[in-house]
C-alpha cells in the first residue's frame with residue numbers, strides 16, 4: 001500500500017531516511033512530502049517521528065492544469081507558505097460543501113490526492129504540557145538530530161526552552177547523556193514538566209549559554225537560540241551569538257553544533273558542514289551543521 005506523509009519543507013530527505021530505516025520503499029520525494037510503500041496499517045506498530053501526518057496515497061498530478069477539479073469533493077491542505085497561491089487556486093475551484101475522506105494537498109508544482117487515515121497532527125505530541133511561546137515543532141526537533149548525525153553521543157541544548165530537542169532525543173534513543181540550559185526559570189520548570197510527561201529523565205538547569213562549560217561537556221550541541229524577532233532586539237542577539245560562539249570556541253572544540261536560526265552569524269566562527277533552508281512557521285529559517 002502507498003502512503004504519503006508531509007514533513008518540514010526542506011528536510012524531506014531526512015524524513016525519508018527515517019522511513020527507509022523502517023525498511024519502507026521510498027516511491028517519491030516532492031516538496032513537503034515523502035511518498036512510500038509500506039505494509040497496510042504499519043503505524044499500529046510504529047509511528048515515524050519525522051513526519052506530521054500519514055495519508056494513504058491515491059494519485060499525484062504534476063500541475064494544476066492536469067488536475068480535474070470537477071472530480072474532487074474534498075478539503076485542501078498545505079501549511080507551507082511558498083505554496084499558498086497554488087493552494088488558493090485549488091481552493092477556489094473546489095466544492096467545499098461536499099467533503100469526504102479525500103484530501104487534496106497543493107505543494108510546489110504538485111497536487112496530491114490522498115485519503116485521510118485519521119493520523120494527522122502527529123506533531124502535536126501529548127507530552128507538550130508546558131507551551132513555550134517560541135517552541136520548536138517536535139518533528140523539526142527530531143529531524144535536527146538526524147541532520148546532526150547524532151547516534152546517542154553526549155548532547156546539550158544551551159537554549160532549551162521547553163526542552164523539545166532533548167525530549168525528542170530521549171524518546172527516539174532511550175536514555176541519553178545530556179543537559180539543557182535556559183536563562184529563564186519558568187522555562188526550565190516547563191521543560192522538566194514536559195520531560196516528566198514524556199517519561200524521560202533529562203537534566204534541565206537554569207543557566208547562561210554564554211557559560212555553557214560550567215554545566216557539563218558535550219560532543220553534540222543542538223539548539224534553537226532566540227532570533228530577536230519574538231524576543232529581545234537584533235543588536236542584543238548579535239552580541240549573544242558572538243559571546244556564545246566564543247564560549248564554544250574556547251571550551252567545545254571538536255564538537256558538532258547544529259543550530260536553527262534565520263540570523264547569519266555563528267557560521268562565520270566554525271567550519272560549515274551543511275546548511276539547509278527550511279520553512280518553520282511563517283519564517284524562512286536555516287539549519288546549520290557546524291564543526292566547532
Ligand SMILES: C[S@@+](CC[C@H](N)C(=O)[O-])C[C@H]1O[C@@H](n2cnc3c(N)ncnc32)[C@H](O)[C@@H]1O
Pocket residue numbers: 132134135136137158159160161162163164165181182183184187207208209210224225226227240
Ligand atoms: C527559541 S527559544 C527555544 C525554544 C525551544 N527550542 C522549545 O522548543 O521550547 C530560545 C530560548 O533561549 C533562551 N535564552 C535566551 N538567552 C539565553 C541565554 N543567554 N542562555 C540560555 N538561554 C537563553 C530563552 O529564554 C528561550 O527560552
